[in-house]
Amino acid sequence: MPPSSRALVTGASAGIGLAYAERLARAGSDLVLVARRADRLDALARDLHDRHGTKAETLPADLSTPEGVAAVAARLAADPAIDLLVNNAGYAARGRVGELDPDALDHMLRVNVLALARLSHAAMAAMRPRGRGALINVASGTVFMQMPGNAGYGASKTFVMAFTRTLQAEAEGTGIRVQLLIPGVIATDFHAIAGNSLSNFPPERVMQADDLVAASLKALEMDEPVYIPSLPEVRDWEAYVAAERAVAAGASRDRPAARYGLPG
Template sequence: MDTTTRGKALITGASSGIGAIYADRLARRGHDLILVARNEQRLSEVAQRIRATTGRSVSVVAADLGKPADLARVESILREDTQIDTLVNNAGFGAVVPLLEADVERMEEMIGLNVTALTRLVYAAAPGFAQRGQGTIINIASIVAIEPELLNGVYGATKAYVLALTHSLQHELGDKGIRVQAVLPGATATEFWDVAGMGHENLPAEWVMRADDMVDAALAGFDMGEVVTIPPLQDGSEWTAYESARKAMSGHLTHAAPAARYLQPA
């Protein structure tokens, strides 16, 4: 366990699952913590356990990031507490139902949490990180960011947004002392699946990763300097090839004339 204080990490969705494990791991790496989630009792239990096992300072903020007033409170903490050097955007939820069966109001709530809240927290943290010349932003996305056909399409779209935003943040902030990482978990054994409408027990066992294994792999990827970490992807060269193809094509996306295949005879 690292006894060096490394600043504070603010972690959203920290009352259980991936967020609670990030809290434990970052505390063991020397971070004090600010834990954010809706359920204050569960947050307090996580905080008490981490204090007892690591000796780190842990504070809790009971907040529903889908509510503007609660979100604004957390934004203020990120702007005002200059000891915060790490933001883990973990709060979010998903769905497995197809578009024609999904409740559009619920989909809007998903966009509000997965996209809007995450974006506002990034905007709250990044200027201070840039001014101080150091900071870390970890955004929890999903493999559906690159495989949107797998689950609910709106969920996939929200995670594609998280991945795209992370790429852009790396492009804009990478030379300002800020580390940025997108983590793309596959099926992970957490309560996420119950909220989404299908317990992970219904999935093939060989698909489902333990949450602590996922977080440990994500942090290993971070230590390796990865901007995008996909814990279940066994052959990392597949992602390298995917990114290389994307970047190669990006140089061919601007041209004054339409492509010849679109120029039909009159």
């Protein structure tokens, strides 16, 4: 991103969001920092200003509430200088279907799904008339897995993937770049909050947040729409997409497949 850009980062007070704030500030971007806790945001804004001279505005908002989402959406609509939205806010409430606290599931879906969709909508509506801008939507490597206890979280991030890929198709020719970020295990407090521990993962599977973000911004410059940080070969993703197309081609026909043995 150019030094004059202003980025709005959700979930900015910790983890991946904090790494985006740090990296963007280091590159000369001004920031709008969004998270629930005003005290953490204020401390971060002061620190970034002291170390990098960054103009960092804080916007405390609970993205599980309509009021919080509306406040951030209004900020995106009102400021023509915001040319990057990092939709990072999200968390995991894990438990088997029928056992997970339904209120916890509802709360998570409001943050991971509804807030991301609404803020993407607000950003696109603001950026499209200007013909420039970028969005980064953060999904999860669990979109490729079916793990018991992860149905709610995994599905929420599958929504992010599907929503963002279609958004990319809609953004073609508009001058707006849309990145789908699919991280694996990142060294943040995300796992502890979700009731897990980084110590349960082999060290070779755990990436540092700053490395993730540095490569994300490089991928954005390269116009690489789907960023899977440690995937060695892009052709593996291309094979995944090709397999989707093959399934899609047979998903809607005038009769059931022959293997079901029904009269033709």
